[in-house]
Amino acid sequence: MANSKVAGPEIERLIQLLARLPGLGPRSARRAALQMIKKKEQLLVPLAEAMGVAVEKIGVCETCGTVDTTNPCAICTDPRRDQSMLIVVEDVADLWALERAAAVNARYHVLGGNLSPLDGIGPEDLNIDSLIERCRLGDISEVILAINATVEGQTTAHYIMDRLAGIEVNVTRLAHGVPVGGELDYLDEGTLAQALKARTQF
Amino acid sequence: MANSKVAGPEIERLIQLLARLPGLGPRSARRAALQMIKKKEQLLVPLAEAMGVAVEKIGVCETCGTVDTTNPCAICTDPRRDQSMLIVVEDVADLWALERAAAVNARYHVLGGNLSPLDGIGPEDLNIDSLIERCRLGDISEVILAINATVEGQTTAHYIMDRLAGIEVNVTRLAHGVPVGGELDYLDEGTLAQALKARTQF
Ligand SMILES: [Zn+2]
Ligand SMILES: [Zn+2]
Numbered sequence: 044m045a046n047s048k049v050a051g052p053e054i055e056r057l058i059q060l061l062a063r064l065p066g067l068g069p070r071s072a073r074r075a076a077l078q079m080i081k082k083k084e085q086l087l088v089p090l091a092e093a094m095g096v097a098v099e100k101i102g103v104c105e106t107c108g109t110v111d112t113t114n115p116c117a118i119c120t121d122p123r124r125d126q127s128m129l130i131v132v133e134d135v136a137d138l139w140a141l142e143r144a145a146a147v148n149a150r151y152h153v154l155g156g157n158l159s160p161l162d163g164i165g166p167e168d169l170n171i172d173s174l175i176e177r178c179r180l181g182d183i184s185e186v187i188l189a190i191n192a193t194v195e196g197q198t199t200a201h202y203i204m205d206r207l208a209g210i211e212v213n214v215t216r217l218a219h220g221v222p223v224g225g226e227l228d229y230l231d232e233g234t235l236a237q238a239l240k241a242r243t244q245f
Numbered sequence: 246m247a248n249s250k251v252a253g254p255e256i257e258r259l260i261q262l263l264a265r266l267p268g269l270g271p272r273s274a275r276r277a278a279l280q281m282i283k284k285k286e287q288l289l290v291p292l293a294e295a296m297g298v299a300v301e302k303i304g305v306c307e308t309c310g311t312v313d314t315t316n317p318c319a320i321c322t323d324p325r326r327d328q329s330m331l332i333v334v335e336d337v338a339d340l341w342a343l344e345r346a347a348a349v350n351a352r353y354h355v356l357g358g359n360l361s362p363l364d365g366i367g368p369e370d371l372n373i374d375s376l377i378e379r380c381r382l383g384d385i386s387e388v389i390l391a392i393n394a395t396v397e398g399q400t401t402a403h404y405i406m407d408r409l410a411g412i413e414v415n416v417t418r419l420a421h422g423v424p425v426g427g428e429l430d431y432l433d434e435g436t437l438a439q440a441l442k443a444r445t446q447f
Pocket of ligand 1: 104105106107108109115116117118119
């Protein structure tokens with residue numbers, strides 16, 4: 044591609060890396076790179092700094108599986124959170140979506156995906172053992188399965204349900220406000236809040 | 246917003262900065278940030294490095310106005326480029342688009358925008374004086390006005406035409422392959438290459 048000799052390999056590399064982000068193709072990555080370079084002081088410098096900070100500080104919480112700058116994370120160590128309630132999500136993006144909905148004041152457990160035999164994803168690839176362990180050891184009275192209403196999500200929910208059999212814990216799931224096949228992260232906050240409040244027995 | 250207490254101000258700041266990039270809204274900025282954090286070694290670390298390099302090395306070429314890691318830029322110093330031909334563009338994105346089309350082997354002059362009295366953008370806000378100076382001093386025999394086919398673009402082209410009166414230089418413009426009202430950066434490379442080859446007398 045002629046572009047590589049146009050502006051030095053450094054810019055080309057920046058564009059290629061930006062193009063790997065979700066939502067940015069090669070064309071929009073070029074525009075984003077150019078915007079950064081033009082607005083060097085307002086955009087490129089602070090972004091480079093923010094990413095440097097992220098590289099140094101951000102990691103995975105060993106308790107719940109979310110990402111944060113502390114381990115355990117701010118949510119796991121927050122004394123104002125209800126310690127008896129655990130919300131199980133597939134992904135950190137879902138945790139963020141639920142927090143934006145601000146519907147409950149519980150703690151979370153991030154599975155890191157769904158069971159998917161076709162893709163070779165089994166229970167050992169997800170944070171399921173640690174979930175069972177938290178339920179067994181902790182003072183958890185309710186586990187809310189806030190898992191996507193997809194086939195794989197529901198397979199995962201049933202598997203967790205089976206694994207929790209024999210442990211003294213009430214398992215609920217989100218109310219049927221969540222559209223079938225829909226992903227939590229794309230829902231508006233009002234729908235999410237309602238689905239949480241009207242959650243039903245699993 | 247509840248999100249700021251979820252995962253520390255560092256992540257929130259990263260998301261806010263990403264949301265300022267063209268093509269990314271708040272939601273896609275969150276997804277992009279999360280993707281980076283999850284793929285720390287493959288994405289976040291190299292991106293942070295590439296941006297650090299960009300902060301240190303990338304600047305504006307004082308000769309032609311493009312961005313590069315050297316000043317003068319790689320194009321201005323390339324001895325294989327036709328020294329007698331200058332392509333005038335509004336923006337670095339247009340220069341990149343023309344280079345991708347790989348239709349001519351000339352040098353460039355980046356105006357940095359268009360004349361727009363309504364927005365208070367006059368000739369002194371663009372790299373027009375330096376263009377006239379290059380044409381007066383250099384061995385330029387042809388100036389190709391590769392300016393967007395918009396009202397403001399054409400106003401700018403006519404203004405440049407007037408300023409070049411009395412200087413021994415042939416002024417051409419892109420052929421009418423460029424759609425009226427269209428922006429160069431969104432055109433496919435074949436159309437751009439054809440428009441360049443069939444350029445007409447201004
Ligand atoms: Zn945690
Ligand atoms: Zn240059």
